[in-house]
Amino acid sequence: MPHFERLYNFACWLTHDRQEAEDLVQETYVKALKGFSSFQKGTNFRAWIYKILRNAFLTSRTGLKVTSTVQLDLEGEEETLPAAEETPESILLQRSDGWLVQQALEQLPVAYREVLLLCEVEEMSYQEISATLAIPIGTVMSRLSRARKALRGGLQQQFAERVN
Amino acid sequence: MVCESWRAKLDTYLDGEVPEEEMRSFDAHVRRCPSCSGDALTRVQMKRSIQAAGRRYTPSAEFRKRMQQKIASKRRRSFGLGWTFAAAAAAIIVVGTLTSVYLGTRSGKDRVFSEIADLHVATLASSSPVDVISTDRHTVKPWFQGKIPFAFNLPELQNSEFSLLGGRMTYLDQTPGAHLIYDVRKHHISVFIFQERSLPGRLDENPVSKKQPFNVETWSQAGLRYFVIGDASAADIDSLAKLFKAAS
Numbered sequence: 001m002p003h004f005e006r007l008y009n010f011a012c013w014l015t016h017d018r019q020e021a022e023d024l025v026q027e028t029y030v031k032a033l034k035g036f037s038s039f040q041k042g043t044n045f046r047a048w049i050y051k052i053l054r055n056a057f058l059t060s061r062t063g064l065k066v067t068s069t070v071q072l073d074l075e076g077e078e079e080t081l082p083a084a085e086e087t088p089e090s091i092l093l094q095r096s097d098g099w100l101v102q103q104a105l106e107q108l109p110v111a112y113r114e115v116l117l118l119c120e121v122e123e124m125s126y127q128e129i130s131a132t133l134a135i136p137i138g139t140v141m142s143r144l145s146r147a148r149k150a151l152r153g154g155l156q157q158q159f160a161e162r163v164n
Numbered sequence: 165m166v167c168e169s170w171r172a173k174l175d176t177y178l179d180g181e182v183p184e185e186e187m188r189s190f191d192a193h194v195r196r197c198p199s200c201s202g203d204a205l206t207r208v209q210m211k212r213s214i215q216a217a218g219r220r221y222t223p224s225a226e227f228r229k230r231m232q233q234k235i236a237s238k239r240r241r242s243f244g245l246g247w248t249f250a251a252a253a254a255a256i257i258v259v260g261t262l263t264s265v266y267l268g269t270r271s272g273k274d275r276v277f278s279e280i281a282d283l284h285v286a287t288l289a290s291s292s293p294v295d296v297i298s299t300d301r302h303t304v305k306p307w308f309q310g311k312i313p314f315a316f317n318l319p320e321l322q323n324s325e326f327s328l329l330g331g332r333m334t335y336l337d338q339t340p341g342a343h344l345i346y347d348v349r350k351h352h353i354s355v356f357i358f359q360e361r362s363l364p365g366r367l368d369e370n371p372v373s374k375k376q377p378f379n380v381e382t383w384s385q386a387g388l389r390y391f392v393i394g395d396a397s398a399a400d401i402d403s404l405a406k407l408f409k410a411a412s
Binding site for chain 2: 004005008009012013018021022025026029030033098099101102105116117119120121123125126141144145148151152
């Protein structure tokens with residue numbers, strides 16, 4: 001079963017529910033087997049199967065709820081991140097507090113969470129992410145930038161809460 | 165102002181998604197600019213933290229077994245339904261397995277090269293990059309005794325342009341190794357040495373330059389895996405690699 005563990009991990013991050021993630025992974029493989037004729041030779045198999053999983057998620061009850069309540073993308077002017085010499089999140093990261101990063105990731109809107117996971121955890125290229133999420137590469141870049149900014153914001157908030 | 169324009173693209177650079185030419189300019193700037201190198205280091209730490217935090221969920225053995233049975237039964241049914249379905253099922257397994265093996269190997273290899281690049285950058289950004297400061301190989305080599313579970317030879321540098329700055333212990337995948345730093349015309353080059361058997365995947369090929377802002381050479385010799393990495397020219401990296409190969 002190609003990519004089984006990674007698809008499951010990604011599904012858990014999307015759904016926040018292990019049972020739902022199992023259903024999603026199962027649905028993905030069933031759909032992949034049925035729709036293998038739609039896979040074009042020479043294209044990226046990983047992006048194809050992740051796309052199936054993501055589409056299955058978007059049409060699931062949780063997916064529909066998430067996408068109807070969260071505005072998926074707010075495209076606009078890019079904002080340059082400030083220099084990060086000794087910032088709260090760099091202090092947190094130095095302390096290697098994986099739990100805090102997990103919390104901050106969990107709290108991100110799903111559109112930000114998925115793009116960050118595909119880039120950092122799955123180590124997909126922008127091209128692969130673009131194929132998986134069916135968005136242009138420019139949108140991949142701007143969404144990644146916003147996702148990173150939002151994650152830093154979340155870490156800063158957690159840092160402030162810890163200090164107070 | 166110059167830094168601002170670099171910084172706006174810093175994440176794209178660290179994702180290995182800017183053209184090779186620009187990658188080199190970036191690298192040169194980051195090396196010169198303490199502010200940008202500090203920022204780059206923080207962002208690399210952030211990337212690694214997300215990667216570690218993101219690999220959080222593992223499927224249960226029970227779910228894996230259930231899925232294997234389900235897929236096997238689908239394949240059997242497909243066979244009964246006709247050749248088209250059976251061919252699709254077989255093809256997906258073959259393509260999937262091949263893709264999985266290819267990506268798994270590639271991803272493992274890329275990860276090792278990316279870790280090596282991180283170790284190189286992080287060390288050079290450190291205020292004390294070496295633990296044993298000496299230009300004498302007869303001082304540096306014995307320093308590693310008892311600290312790492314193997315021995316290695318350092319090349320004689322007389323009549324070469326390289327000079328040894330010192331060494332430090334390092335870790336890759338929880339495995340101890342030696343990290344040596346050399347200087348050539350003001351460029352720093354790192355040489356990493358690990359036990360081959362402790363590293364994941366096949367590392368025979370040199371890395372794809374798209375993801376690497378540095379020149380890298382790697383080889384295996386007498387059970388040890390060597391990496392030579394730096395922003396010096398490919399010819400310099402190769403010369404230092406040859407000196408090590410001759411010494412081992």
